[in-house]
Amino acid sequence: MPKTDVHIEASVKKTGKPHQAVHAFVDFEKKKPERHDITKMVDYTRMIESKYGAEAAQEFVQHIHDDIQCKFKDFIGTLKKRAGELSNGDTAQVPVGSKLNTLVSEAESKLKGILDYFGVVEGKNVRLYRVADEDVELLRRAGVNADDIQHCLAVAAKALEIAHRTGAALDFELIGRGALFHDLGKSKTHAIEHGRLGAEMGKDLGLPTAITDIMEKHIRGGLTEAEATELGLPVKDYRLKSFEEKIVIYADRLVDIIMDGVVKTDEEAEQRYEEILTAQIKYGKNDITLKRYLGYHREIQALMGNS
Numbered sequence: 433m434p435k436t437d438v439h440i441e442a443s444v445k446k447t448g449k450p451h452q453a454v455h456a457f458v459d460f461e462k463k464k465p466e467r468h469d470i471t472k473m474v475d476y477t478r479m480i481e482s483k484y485g486a487e488a489a490q491e492f493v494q495h496i497h498d499d500i501q502c503k504f505k506d507f508i509g510t511l512k513k514r515a516g517e518l519s520n521g522d523t524a525q526v527p528v529g530s531k532l533n534t535l536v537s538e539a540e541s542k543l544k545g546i547l548d549y550f551g552v553v554e555g556k557n558v559r560l561y562r563v564a565d566e567d568v569e570l571l572r573r574a575g576v577n578a579d580d581i582q583h584c585l586a587v588a589a590k591a592l593e594i595a596h597r598t599g600a601a602l603d604f605e606l607i608g609r610g611a612l613f614h615d616l617g618k619s620k621t622h623a624i625e626h627g628r629l630g631a632e633m634g635k636d637l638g639l640p641t642a643i644t645d646i647m648e649k650h651i652r653g654g655l656t657e658a659e660a661t662e663l664g665l666p667v668k669d670y671r672l673k674s675f676e677e678k679i680v681i682y683a684d685r686l687v688d689i690i691m692d693g694v695v696k697t698d699e700e701a702e703q704r705y706e707e708i709l710t711a712q713i714k715y716g717k718n719d720i721t722l723k724r725y726l727g728y729h730r731e732i733q734a735l736m737g738n739s
């Protein structure tokens with residue numbers, strides 16, 4: 433399979449540009465198989481296009497294409513070599529049928545390795561997700577104002593971007609819709625009750641429990657029973673369990689820092705996250721909340737291979 437620098441070289445030859453970021457993303461050592469997963473190509477293409485532009489997205493598809501071609505050329509080469517070895521050499525005494533069986537089982541296991549690498553697995557269900565216009569319309573009709581809708585859309589885009597960058601098998605629909613609807617309750621109030629009120633509205637709208645859970649639990653990144661008591665909210669355990677929930681909360685914080693102009697770029701928001709949340713009470717709230725927010729940041733960055 434072409435090494436990253438070979439991809440870059442081919443890219444320069446074909447397009448005049450190296451598209452280094454694209455090839456580095458796909459060949460990122462710790463996430464290689466996930467990033468070559470063809471069932472994630474549409475999601476990755478969207479993410480790359482929004483970050484680096486249409487030419488970069490095209491280069492991503494070219495990269496996967498070249499890898500598939502290379503892996504299968506290599507596969508045929510190995511088969512030919514093994515067939516040659518088996519038809520003469522020190523296995524001359526072995527019956528033809530047995531040699532063929534050896535060849536077929538070797539080919540099978542090599543082929544399975546290739547298919548696994550590109551994410552082709554028996555019975556796998558492909559689920560693509562993108563923010564639906566009808567969902568945005570639901571927010572508008574519920575009375576969420578234009579600024580808050582813009583915030584919800586930004587949180588959904590950021591959460592999906594982060595989710596894709598982890599390369600993990602996550603529920604993108606839950607992340608995208610959970611993020612989009614997390615502040616639905618702001619149509620009623622911007623006070624701390626907007627989580628609970630939003631979840632109630634979500635239930636009335638027929639949203640799945642996993643989504644209304646995110647809406648209810650997003651306040652201060654998932655309160656304990658003791659904190660809920662102190663804040664006068666219905667007493668229960670609001671703590672977050674899944675990566676899907678944590679990614680929405682992390683994206684919500686990042687979007688606040690970015691939209692408020694505390695940082696100049698999205699990258700800077702992640703790099704200076706700990707420093708900003710620790711220094712500014714507006715974002716870190718209090719010690720216990722800050723600790724949670726920093727915990728999610730570290731966990732998710734580690735999942736992206738940035739620990």
Ligand SMILES: [Fe+2]
Nearest residue numbers: 614615626650
């Ligand atoms: Fe909120």
Ligand SMILES: [Fe+2]
Nearest residue numbers: 583614615684
């Ligand atoms: Fe929010």
